[in-house]
Amino acid sequence: MYILKDIATFIDAELIGDASIKINSLATSFNAQKDQLTYVASNKYKSDLPTLTAGAVIITKDLLKDCPTNALVVDDVYLAFAQITHYFKQPPTYFDGVHTSAQINSKNIAKNCTIGAHVRIGKDCTIGANTVIEQGVTIGNNVIIQPNVTVLQNCTIGNNVSLSAGVVIGSEGFGNALDSQGHWHTIAHLGNVVIGNDVAIGANTVIDRGTLEDTQIHNGVRLDNLVHIAHNVSLGENTAIAAGVTIGGSVTLGRRCQIGGGAVIASHIHLADDVVITGASTVDKHLDKGRYTGFTSISPHSDWKRTQIWLLKLDKITQYLNIQLKHLKGR
Amino acid sequence: MYILKDIATFIDAELIGDASIKINSLATSFNAQKDQLTYVASNKYKSDLPTLTAGAVIITKDLLKDCPTNALVVDDVYLAFAQITHYFKQPPTYFDGVHTSAQINSKNIAKNCTIGAHVRIGKDCTIGANTVIEQGVTIGNNVIIQPNVTVLQNCTIGNNVSLSAGVVIGSEGFGNALDSQGHWHTIAHLGNVVIGNDVAIGANTVIDRGTLEDTQIHNGVRLDNLVHIAHNVSLGENTAIAAGVTIGGSVTLGRRCQIGGGAVIASHIHLADDVVITGASTVDKHLDKGRYTGFTSISPHSDWKRTQIWLLKLDKITQYLNIQLKHLKGR
Amino acid sequence: MYILKDIATFIDAELIGDASIKINSLATSFNAQKDQLTYVASNKYKSDLPTLTAGAVIITKDLLKDCPTNALVVDDVYLAFAQITHYFKQPPTYFDGVHTSAQINSKNIAKNCTIGAHVRIGKDCTIGANTVIEQGVTIGNNVIIQPNVTVLQNCTIGNNVSLSAGVVIGSEGFGNALDSQGHWHTIAHLGNVVIGNDVAIGANTVIDRGTLEDTQIHNGVRLDNLVHIAHNVSLGENTAIAAGVTIGGSVTLGRRCQIGGGAVIASHIHLADDVVITGASTVDKHLDKGRYTGFTSISPHSDWKRTQIWLLKLDKITQYLNIQLKHLKGR
Numbered sequence: 001m002y003i004l005k006d007i008a009t010f011i012d013a014e015l016i017g018d019a020s021i022k023i024n025s026l027a028t029s030f031n032a033q034k035d036q037l038t039y040v041a042s043n044k045y046k047s048d049l050p051t052l053t054a055g056a057v058i059i060t061k062d063l064l065k066d067c068p069t070n071a072l073v074v075d076d077v078y079l080a081f082a083q084i085t086h087y088f089k090q091p092p093t094y095f096d097g098v099h100t101s102a103q104i105n106s107k108n109i110a111k112n113c114t115i116g117a118h119v120r121i122g123k124d125c126t127i128g129a130n131t132v133i134e135q136g137v138t139i140g141n142n143v144i145i146q147p148n149v150t151v152l153q154n155c156t157i158g159n160n161v162s163l164s165a166g167v168v169i170g171s172e173g174f175g176n177a178l179d180s181q182g183h184w185h186t187i188a189h190l191g192n193v194v195i196g197n198d199v200a201i202g203a204n205t206v207i208d209r210g211t212l213e214d215t216q217i218h219n220g221v222r223l224d225n226l227v228h229i230a231h232n233v234s235l236g237e238n239t240a241i242a243a244g245v246t247i248g249g250s251v252t253l254g255r256r257c258q259i260g261g262g263a264v265i266a267s268h269i270h271l272a273d274d275v276v277i278t279g280a281s282t283v284d285k286h287l288d289k290g291r292y293t294g295f296t297s298i299s300p301h302s303d304w305k306r307t308q309i310w311l312l313k314l315d316k317i318t319q320y321l322n323i324q325l326k327h328l329k330g331r
Numbered sequence: 332m333y334i335l336k337d338i339a340t341f342i343d344a345e346l347i348g349d350a351s352i353k354i355n356s357l358a359t360s361f362n363a364q365k366d367q368l369t370y371v372a373s374n375k376y377k378s379d380l381p382t383l384t385a386g387a388v389i390i391t392k393d394l395l396k397d398c399p400t401n402a403l404v405v406d407d408v409y410l411a412f413a414q415i416t417h418y419f420k421q422p423p424t425y426f427d428g429v430h431t432s433a434q435i436n437s438k439n440i441a442k443n444c445t446i447g448a449h450v451r452i453g454k455d456c457t458i459g460a461n462t463v464i465e466q467g468v469t470i471g472n473n474v475i476i477q478p479n480v481t482v483l484q485n486c487t488i489g490n491n492v493s494l495s496a497g498v499v500i501g502s503e504g505f506g507n508a509l510d511s512q513g514h515w516h517t518i519a520h521l522g523n524v525v526i527g528n529d530v531a532i533g534a535n536t537v538i539d540r541g542t543l544e545d546t547q548i549h550n551g552v553r554l555d556n557l558v559h560i561a562h563n564v565s566l567g568e569n570t571a572i573a574a575g576v577t578i579g580g581s582v583t584l585g586r587r588c589q590i591g592g593g594a595v596i597a598s599h600i601h602l603a604d605d606v607v608i609t610g611a612s613t614v615d616k617h618l619d620k621g622r623y624t625g626f627t628s629i630s631p632h633s634d635w636k637r638t639q640i641w642l643l644k645l646d647k648i649t650q651y652l653n654i655q656l657k658h659l660k661g662r
Numbered sequence: 663m664y665i666l667k668d669i670a671t672f673i674d675a676e677l678i679g680d681a682s683i684k685i686n687s688l689a690t691s692f693n694a695q696k697d698q699l700t701y702v703a704s705n706k707y708k709s710d711l712p713t714l715t716a717g718a719v720i721i722t723k724d725l726l727k728d729c730p731t732n733a734l735v736v737d738d739v740y741l742a743f744a745q746i747t748h749y750f751k752q753p754p755t756y757f758d759g760v761h762t763s764a765q766i767n768s769k770n771i772a773k774n775c776t777i778g779a780h781v782r783i784g785k786d787c788t789i790g791a792n793t794v795i796e797q798g799v800t801i802g803n804n805v806i807i808q809p810n811v812t813v814l815q816n817c818t819i820g821n822n823v824s825l826s827a828g829v830v831i832g833s834e835g836f837g838n839a840l841d842s843q844g845h846w847h848t849i850a851h852l853g854n855v856v857i858g859n860d861v862a863i864g865a866n867t868v869i870d871r872g873t874l875e876d877t878q879i880h881n882g883v884r885l886d887n888l889v890h891i892a893h894n895v896s897l898g899e900n901t902a903i904a905a906g907v908t909i910g911g912s913v914t915l916g917r918r919c920q921i922g923g924g925a926v927i928a929s930h931i932h933l934a935d936d937v938v939i940t941g942a943s944t945v946d947k948h949l950d951k952g953r954y955t956g957f958t959s960i961s962p963h964s965d966w967k968r969t970q971i972w973l974l975k976l977d978k979i980t981q982y983l984n985i986q987l988k989h990l991k992g993r
Contacts, residue, residue: 108425114791129445132809147463150827165481171865203502244577246906262595264924280595280613282942294960298625439756460776478794496812534833575908593926611944629956
């Protein structure tokens with residue numbers, strides 16, 4: 001918890017309003033309450049400003065006239081947001097062994113696991129050697145965690161879940177703000193990962209925690225090996241994702257989607273329920289129910305080389321042919 | 332080992348034949364012997380049915396008339412198969428330290444490794460810190476395993492093999508059966524991973540175990556980092572696979588193949604000996620010896636945008652031009 | 663250190679010159695000094711030969727007449743080079759615990775970490791459970807290393823760096839020499855990884871060490887999860903690489919580049935400063951400043967199928983149309 005005045009000092013902001021209010025956490029502009037700080041980083045979200053219920057908001061000077069709450073005025077809102085996130089982040093852990101405050105209701109836990117403060121583990125769970133469960137994690141019943149897994153602070157795992165070897169749950173999202181000198185400033189990710197029931201996650205797969213809200217893996221999801229799930233993603237019930245898939249930030253997948261191996265889904269894309277993506281495809285559009293594909297089918301190398309040249313010349317070829325046709329018609 | 336009658340109960344099947352026979356394991360329809368249970372899941376494999384040598388087979392009612400052995404009749408064969416696999420799976424391990432039944436003939440083993448029951452390790456091996464070797468694994472001579480590696484139950488590693496940090500050998504394949512409510516049922520993978528001699532495997536690469544038979548990495552294979560090898564894959568001798576490659580289930584690669592970085596090979600594809608795939612290509616066809624490529628060559632973003640629009644219009648353009656030509660000819 | 667005569671024996675070479683000189687290490691032809699051995703493997707580098715300052719060079723017989731220094735003559739230079747690298751490689755470690763020669767100036771180190779001989783760790787560092795730091799590694803101040811990370815021998819990490827869970831730094835590069843029987847011979851990678859200040863590296867990302875020189879990650883770089891950085895790569899200051907990117911050997915990226923998720927950059931490619939690559943693109947050309955893209959945009963599966971057929975027929979279609987046009991003109 002900080003006083004708004006302190007936060008203004010941390011991010012070098014001009015404070016307009018009540019300097020004494022208490023800020024307990026950060027939140028998105030839609031959800032922020034009286035004890036929370038939010039930010040409006042771009043003109044895109046400008047229209048949200050008048051209905052804000054946050055205790056305070058980080059904004060630029062030009063938006064001040066529409067601001068219904070206490071304001072922290074800065075030149076670069078996103079950079080200021082990146083800086084303040086670190087004040088609300090729990091420090092990383094460095095302990096080992098099992099913390100005395102952990103509540104463990106299962107016997108099959110390898111003795112050399114690391115289990116942090118206030119972790120709760122349900123019944124009939126198995127945890128393999130060298131696995132690390134950080135502070136505040138909650139794990140349901142009948143969960144199998146293989147060796148060398150890392151579950152980072154405050155994430156939640158439901159019942160009947162399996163995590164294969166090398167999985168990382170709750171890593172930091174890839175969010176960075178650029179300053180005027182071209183240096184990146186890391187955003188500390190304050191959301192968690194929430195995994196539902198009956199979920200299976202393959203070896204060396206990584207799921208990032210959300211920025212302010214949670215990354216959500218709903219009931220019945222299947223993830224294969226070496227899958228990347230970025231921050232703020234939501235995967236609908238019974239969606240299945242094959243190996244080597246890369247899913248960008250804030251992507252939402254509906255229920256019963258099937259994503260083939262090696263596909264890439266760009267950030268902020270939304271797929272409806274029952275979308276099937278062929279492996280190796282790149283998803284660069286929002287998609288409704290149906291089967292979609294996007295990759296270059298394999299061919300002998302020399303054919304491919306020729307085809308790529310033609311592909312880039314297509315507009316010139318058709319232009320040329322049209323001119324010729326017009327010329328002929330005119331005769 | 333189960334009595335067939337018990338298995339019928341587990342998967343809620345109608346048992347036609349001798350309820351008292353003993354079933355020791357599961358096997359594919361081609362290989363199943365008198366003490367084994369198999370399944371014929373689709374009409375595709377219907378013709379195999381009359382020559383079956385299995386002790387029993389899971390089938391649908393309509394195939395019963397061609398069945399030469401004891402039958403377990405269900406509505407959804409693949410789902411029943413998924414369910415029964417779990418009865419034949421060894422439970423996961425949760426111990427740490429070195430099991431007293433392990434036979435280790437090398438000195439350079441980090442003391443904090445976890446080595447399971449009946450593991451055999453040959454001469455002149457080195458095993459780094461925090462590595463976990465589960466029960467029943469066999470490792471040859473002169474094998475170097477770096478830190479934080481996981482080798483899961485019953486896999487086999489030959490001589491002169493190196494496993495880099497973070498490697499996972501023997502993870503569960505991505506096989507799931509869908510029930511009528513749209514829920515996935517995980518298949519427990521009962522095959523192993525068998526790695527030959529003179530093999531090198533890069534950091535954080537994952538090799539899944541086979542469903543009923545083994546995933547096979549033959550002598551002399553080279554795998555780079557972050558490669559995914561799915562269940563039932565076979566990689567021929569001296570095949571080399573660069574980083575970030577995703578290889579789907581049941582793929583077979585011949586000898587001396589070279590797969591460039593970031594390529595994706597779809598499930599069930601067969602590559603002959605001496606196939607060279609350019610990096611980033613998608614392999615969606617069986618291929619004979621030769622060099623093959625399949626990706627969109629990079630270009631300035633605006634060119635790419637225009638090209639993609641033309642690509643989707645190609646059939647309409649040629650159609651239009653043909654009509655114009657016919658019209659002109661007709662004059 | 664070896665006498666040149668011994669090295670000739672190791673690789674079965676004919677020694678022309680002073681057999682008694684001491685060779686302390688291997689180096690590239692440009693940089694090799696009097697106490698170093700180098701190699702000239704192909705006619706491409708033949709012109710470098712007269713200006714060589716190396717103590718000795720591995721070459722083929724036909725280049726002997728231009729050789730200004732002691733020569734080790736072999737039939738297959740690259741294979742001989744691969745073989746000799748192993749004589750200059752430090753053996754892998756297998757210890758655990760903290761080595762007495764390690765200098766650690768931070769308190770927040772998990773007790774079950776493995777820290778090798780002569781490791782130096784600066785102030786205010788945090789190291790999570792089960793992390794392994796091999797011998798000779800140098801780590802600056804204010805470095806956060808999460809659990810289950812592996813940093814291999816002699817790598818260097820600057821100040822204000824964070825390594826997420828499962829990261830591997832300093833794995834062997836994917837360099838192999840093929841012998842006349844079609845067997846691969848692994849090259850032992852003798853360079854290190856050098857990471858600058860203010861760098862953040864995502865979960866399960868892997869950075870390979872250089873062959874003879876170092877893989878370099880300059881100040882301010884950001885790497886997301888599951889990224890592959892091959893041997894000899896150099897990433898310029900403040901370059902950011904999203905998740906699932908595969909970067910081939912000897913690639914150099916300039917400053918402030920941004921590489922989207924799932925992109926693949928082929929070996930030996932050079933990108934200038936300020937290059938932006940859209941996610942999922944394949945980079946197969948050197949590129950100057952600008953934004954570039956290369957992938958097939960997603961479409962309904964049936965449209966994609968038709969488009970791929972047209973794409974391969976493009977040259978035949980335009981040829982046909984041109985013939986028709988000529989014919990019409992000729993009337």
